[in-house]
Amino acid sequence: MKPTMHDVANVAGVSLATVDRVINDRPNVRERTRQKVIVAIERLGFSRDISAANLARQRIYQFDFIVPDNDNPFMKALRREIAAARERSRFERTIIELIDAPAFDEGALEAALEEALARRPDGVAFVAVDSDRIRAVARRLMAAGVGVVTLVSDVANDARDHYVGIDNVAAGCTVAGLLGRFIGERRGAVAVMTGSLSLRDHRDRLEGFRSVMQAECPTLEILAPLEGRDDPEVVKRLVSRLMSEREDLVGLYSIGAGNDGLVSALAQNERRPRFVVAHELDATTAKALREGLIDAILAQDAGHEIRSAIRVLRADADHRSVIPAEERIRIDILLKYNLPPDNEASHIVAPNPER
Amino acid sequence: MKPTMHDVANVAGVSLATVDRVINDRPNVRERTRQKVIVAIERLGFSRDISAANLARQRIYQFDFIVPDNDNPFMKALRREIAAARERSRFERTIIELIDAPAFDEGALEAALEEALARRPDGVAFVAVDSDRIRAVARRLMAAGVGVVTLVSDVANDARDHYVGIDNVAAGCTVAGLLGRFIGERRGAVAVMTGSLSLRDHRDRLEGFRSVMQAECPTLEILAPLEGRDDPEVVKRLVSRLMSEREDLVGLYSIGAGNDGLVSALAQNERRPRFVVAHELDATTAKALREGLIDAILAQDAGHEIRSAIRVLRADADHRSVIPAEERIRIDILLKYNLPPDNEASHIVAPNPER
DNA sequence: CTGAAAGCGCTTACAG
DNA sequence: CTGAAAGCGCTTACAG
Numbered sequence: 008m009k010p011t012m013h014d015v016a017n018v019a020g021v022s023l024a025t026v027d028r029v030i031n032d033r034p035n036v037r038e039r040t041r042q043k044v045i046v047a048i049e050r051l052g053f054s055r056d057i058s059a060a061n062l063a064r065q066r067i068y069q070f071d072f073i074v075p076d077n078d079n080p081f082m083k084a085l086r087r088e089i090a091a092a093r094e095r096s097r098f099e100r101t102i103i104e105l106i107d108a109p110a111f112d113e114g115a116l117e118a119a120l121e122e123a124l125a126r127r128p129d130g131v132a133f134v135a136v137d138s139d140r141i142r143a144v145a146r147r148l149m150a151a152g153v154g155v156v157t158l159v160s161d162v163a164n165d166a167r168d169h170y171v172g173i174d175n176v177a178a179g180c181t182v183a184g185l186l187g188r189f190i191g192e193r194r195g196a197v198a199v200m201t202g203s204l205s206l207r208d209h210r211d212r213l214e215g216f217r218s219v220m221q222a223e224c225p226t227l228e229i230l231a232p233l234e235g236r237d238d239p240e241v242v243k244r245l246v247s248r249l250m251s252e253r254e255d256l257v258g259l260y261s262i263g264a265g266n267d268g269l270v271s272a273l274a275q276n277e278r279r280p281r282f283v284v285a286h287e288l289d290a291t292t293a294k295a296l297r298e299g300l301i302d303a304i305l306a307q308d309a310g311h312e313i314r315s316a317i318r319v320l321r322a323d324a325d326h327r328s329v330i331p332a333e334e335r336i337r338i339d340i341l342l343k344y345n346l347p348p349d350n351e352a353s354h355i356v357a358p359n360p361e362r
Numbered sequence: 363m364k365p366t367m368h369d370v371a372n373v374a375g376v377s378l379a380t381v382d383r384v385i386n387d388r389p390n391v392r393e394r395t396r397q398k399v400i401v402a403i404e405r406l407g408f409s410r411d412i413s414a415a416n417l418a419r420q421r422i423y424q425f426d427f428i429v430p431d432n433d434n435p436f437m438k439a440l441r442r443e444i445a446a447a448r449e450r451s452r453f454e455r456t457i458i459e460l461i462d463a464p465a466f467d468e469g470a471l472e473a474a475l476e477e478a479l480a481r482r483p484d485g486v487a488f489v490a491v492d493s494d495r496i497r498a499v500a501r502r503l504m505a506a507g508v509g510v511v512t513l514v515s516d517v518a519n520d521a522r523d524h525y526v527g528i529d530n531v532a533a534g535c536t537v538a539g540l541l542g543r544f545i546g547e548r549r550g551a552v553a554v555m556t557g558s559l560s561l562r563d564h565r566d567r568l569e570g571f572r573s574v575m576q577a578e579c580p581t582l583e584i585l586a587p588l589e590g591r592d593d594p595e596v597v598k599r600l601v602s603r604l605m606s607e608r609e610d611l612v613g614l615y616s617i618g619a620g621n622d623g624l625v626s627a628l629a630q631n632e633r634r635p636r637f638v639v640a641h642e643l644d645a646t647t648a649k650a651l652r653e654g655l656i657d658a659i660l661a662q663d664a665g666h667e668i669r670s671a672i673r674v675l676r677a678d679a680d681h682r683s684v685i686p687a688e689e690r691i692r693i694d695i696l697l698k699y700n701l702p703p704d705n706e707a708s709h710i711v712a713p714n715p716e717r
Numbered sequence: 718c719t720g721a722a723a724g725c726g727c728t729t730a731c732a733g
Numbered sequence: 734c735t736g737a738a739a740g741c742g743c744t745t746a747c748a749g
Contacts, residue, residue, distance in 0.1 A: 009452070011742055022720040027744060035718055054453055058413040059742035062725050095685075097364070098409055180699035188657070189543045219699060302543075310687045330450075332665045335702065340695040344535035344574060347690065366726055377736040382728060390734055414726035417741050724745085733735085 010051040019047035030055055057325065061100060068101040070320050071123045072313075073133035074158075075110035079237055079264035080289035082110075084309040085134075085159070092313050101321070104128070111203065111236075113138055120144040123153070130154030130320035132171070135162045137207040142166040154323035156316050159307070160208040168323055171316045173307045173338045175208045179215025179262075181338065182284050185303055186258050187223045189282045195257035196228045198249055198280075202237035202263025212262045212286075227257065235265045243268030250276045261285040270295045288341060296343050306339040365406040374402035385410060412680065416455060423456040425675050426478045427668075428488035429513075430465035434592055434619035435644035437465075439664040440489075440514070447668050456676070459483070466558065466591075468493055475499040478508070485509030485675035487526070490517045492562040497521040509678035511671050514662070515563040523678055526671045528662045528693045530563045534570025534617075536693065537639050540658055541613050542578045544637045550612035553585045553604055553635075557592035557618025567617045567641075582612070590620045598623030605631045616640040625650045643696060651698050661694040 012026045019026065021044060028036045029044040036044075047053075060066075072089050075082060086105060093103040106123075109115040116133070117140050123131045124147060131148055135141060135157040145166040149155050154168055161170040186197065199216065201209045213232060220229055233249070235242035242265035250256060250272070259280045261269050266285050270292070273279050279300070285292055288306040295301040315334050322329045367381045374381065376399060383391045384399040391399075402408075415421075427444050430437060441460065448458040461478075464470040471488070472495050478486045479502060486503055490496060490512040500521040503510050509523055516525040541552065554571065556564045568587060575584055588604070590597035597620035605611060605627070614635045616624050621640050625647070628634050634655070640647055643661040650656040670689050677684045 013742080023743080024720055024745085025718090028719090031744085037718060040718080056417070056453075056742055059417050059725090060744070062411075062414050062417065062727090063742075063744040065725060065744090098411075174700075177700045181697055184697045184699040191546055215699075308687070310685075314685075314688060330665075330669075332663070333669060337692060337694060338700055339692060340700075342536055342539045344539040344570075345529075345532045345693055345695075368726080378727080379729085379736055380734090383735090386728085392734060395734080411726055414741090415728070417743090418726075418728040420728090420741060719749085721748090722746100725743085727741085729740085730738100732737090 009056075010053045012053075012055065014051055015044065015047045015053050018051060019043045057327075066100060068130075068321055068324055069104070069126075069128040070101065070130045070132065070317065071104045071106055071126070071128045072158075072316075073106045073108050073116065073119045073123070073131065075116075075134055076107040077110040077237065077264070080266075080291070081264060081287040081309065082134075084289070085313065088310045088313040091310075092317055096317070101317070103317070108133075111205075113140060117141060117144055120148065124148055124151060127151065128153060129324040130156065132156040132158050132316045132320065134158050135160050135167075135207070136205070137162045154320045156319055156323075158312060158316060160206055162207070169319045169334075171312050171319065171334070171336060172208070173336050175211035176215035178286075178305050178338050179212035179217075180219045181215075181340065182212075182260050182303075182305065183216045183219035183223065185284065185340075186220070186260070186282050189302065190224075190227070190257055192226065193257060194226050195255040196230055196253050197224075197258035197260070198230045198253070198256060199232045200235050200242060200245065200259070200261045200263065200265075200269070201232050202265070203234055204232065206263070209262050216260060216262075232262075235261075235263060235268070237264035239265045239268030239271075241265065241268065243272045246272035247276070250278065250280075254278070256280045258282045259284075266295075267291050270300055273300045288339075288347075293346055296341065296346065299343070302342070304339075304341040306341055307336055308339065312336055364411075365408045367408075367410065369406055370399065370402045370408050373406060374398045412682075421455060423485075423676055423679055424459070424481075424483040425456065425485045425487065425672065426459045426461055426481070426483045427513075427671075428461045428463050428471065428474045428478070428486065430471075430489055431462040432465040432592065432619070435621075435646070436619060436642040436664065437489075439644070440668065443665045443668040446665075447672055451672070456672070458672070463488075466560075468495060472496060472499055475503065479503055479506060482506065483508060484679040485511065487511040487513050487671045487675065489513050490515050490522075490562070491560070492517045509675050511674055511678075513667060513671060515561055517562070524674045524689075526667050526674065526689070526691060527563070528691050530566035531570035533641075533660050533693050534567035534572070535574045536570075536695065537567075537615050537658075537660065538571045538574035538578065540639065540695075541575070541615070541637050544657065545579075545582070545612055547581065548612060549581050550610040551583045551585055551608050552579075552613035552615070553608070553611060554587045555590050555597060555600065555614070555616045555618065555620075555624070556587050557620070558589055559587065561618070564617050571615060571617075587617075590616075590618060590623070592619035594620045594623035594626075596620065596623065598627045601627035602631065605633065605635075609633070611635045613637045614639075621650075622646050625655055628655045643694075643702075648701055651696065651701065654698070657697075659696040661696055662691055663694065667691055 016023050016026045029041050089105045096103050106119055108119045113136050142162050145155050157167045157170045159172045233245045257280050283301045284303045285301055286305050292304050371378050371381045381399055384396050444460045451458050461474055463474045468491050497517050500510050512522045512525045514527045588600045612635050638656045639658045640656055641660050647659050
């Protein structure tokens with residue numbers, strides 16, 4: 008049998024309350040008493056049952072998720088997953104609040120974080136903008152004992168406890184590697200469409216992409232990055248113009264959102280580049296991949312990210328550590344051959360009949 | 363406040379014990395009484411606190427993991443992850459048993475499953491061989507109320523509750539898709555090295571590979587599959603001979619294990635094929651990828667698989683369902699640009715200071 | 718500084 | 734068929 012606090016109390020010759028004080032680092036324990044308890048714990052190999060503790064404590068976790076109100080498919084998926092997690096969490100002593108903040112608006116994000124600071128939840132997760140002002144509020148949140156997790160786009164790592172998202176530099180490198188191999192040695196121009204260079208995830212992808220391109224594909228010309236503002240209309244206009252102006256366009260890397268615009272520009276043009284990559288899986292990009300308008304998609308799983316953020320935040324609140332490998336968010340590389348099945352329902356485990 | 367059984371009992375005008383009987387479908391409840399309780403549950407939106415229930419029940423989960431005693435790196439990783447999970451599980455009312463079964467030995471696997479049947483654990487996870495005899499024991503396990511999960515290699519789906527592993531047909535298709543694009547339109551021969559065609563995961567990969575190759579690369583000749591028995595020595599000999607015999611070899615797909623042999627054969631030969639793919643990430647394949655001896659690796663994460671198997675088994679034992687998307691095992695496509703960092707330690711979350 | 722007692726939300730004999 | 738009471742492993746006032 009696993010030892011309990013009772014056993015520890017007996018061995019140490021103290022009461023349950025004292026064992027509790029030692030275990031939870033509470034004040035008012037004589038040093039000699041503390042030692043007795045610690046020795047007993049060691050001897051028995053005791054570790055406390057955290058779910059019993061949470062039951063007794065009536066602990067309720069309160070987490071705030073702040074997400075830009077962008078209507079692109081990925082941000083929508085993120086909000087959908089947060090809503091789903093909130094439903095499930097009701098049965099797990101966890102209350103999740105979803106807060107929309109206007110996109111591309113540093114002031115609005117800052118205000119939302121300030122509000123969170125006032126409410127003092129156990130943790131805050133947010134899609135970050137890596138600026139001085141944002142870092143400053145984030146640090147104040149941490150100082151106030153609130154767990155801080157960045158989602159999808161990171162800030163400097165002294166301004167948060169944990170980042171949940173892909174390694175964007177590696178993503179950019181990977182795209183360049185694929186492009187080099189898919190295109191072969193031929194010459195020509197390669198274009199990059201970003202959402203905005205003020206977004207750290209976009210900058211990181213661009214940086215990774217450029218570094219590998221320069222090393223591995225010196226014969227290809229990388230054009231100055233375009234800014235599509237993650238807006239399908241803008242992206243469409245820019246891509247259409249690009250394709251008509253540059254006959255030698257062999258590669259196109261769409262770093263940000265607005266892929267509806269990208270795909271419709273590609274569909275309208277006969278002479279599409281030999282290799283097109285975009286980020287994030289949604290109805291539009293999946294269809295384009297299947298039809299050959301896009302050659303590869305790099306994706307991150309919004310569901311994994313939200314579940315990971317919650318696990319991290321909860322561990323943080325309990326002063327536990329997480330399993331690092333479990334929390335690493337993978338870059339999924341999708342070709343038309345490994346698109347996930349549309350119908351996840353086929354994976355549902357039918358509960359066994361009564362035993 | 364979330365309603366508790368107490369609230370339900372009050373509203374229904376019965377005792378706690380009766381509410382418990384209804385909730386857990388126990389016998390000896392008058393139909394009218396049951397109805398009163400059900401109405402109260404609906405009205406309050408009650409759902410029981412499963413961790414409190416487990417505490418009271420002193421429920422201990424007992425799971426058996428049966429893994430071939432193969433010494434290839436992937437099976438080793440699987441065993442390591444099971445051992446790690448066992449450590450963690452001790453604090454979560456879960457006892458995990460790791461059982462080695464001689465590899466490539468159907469009788470031994472059958473015997474191990476029979477033994478499990480005798481012990482009646484709550485669940486069994488095993489790396490399957492898809493044969494009549496194995497399916498038969500597996501069905502008897504299920505009939506006995508034991509949760510049955512296949513790991514890495516599946517059986518027919520009426521002989522298990524759940525499969526934890528990648529979609530191997532899709533993996534084969536993906537390799538063919540990459541190969542087609544990497545090689546371009548040139549002519550030549552493509553070879554496939556399997557471990558054994560009696561293994562379902564290997565057969566599935568081969569099937570997927572062939573179907574896409576035929577459709578997309580009709581100009582390439584696919585050679586008859588080789589069987590390396592997952593043995594580095596055998597694999598090395600076969601690959602060396604292959605490279606010396608077939609000057610027109612442009613692609614090589616290693617479906618099984620024994621990659622040490624593959625890599626050393628490749629290293630010794632000047633004229634290596636234009637595109638080489640293998641499965642599973644380990645020290646040897648990572649190095650080969652970095653050095654350009656291998657062009658791509660398809661990998662599955664042993665840690666994710668073990669954690670998923672445990673979640674599924676536990677859900678099964680509690681008659682709960684899982685989150686399907688969370689349990690889907692991804693095919694990781696690795697190029698030298700997106701190799702995961704060696705040192706996962708950098709991802710560890712430092713617990714917050716005391717609040 | 719320390720301990721006895723009640724309680725968290727459930728389950729389990731046991732009595733009736 | 735139904736209920737009162739004790740207990741699972743912890744925490745929390747409260748008393749001393």
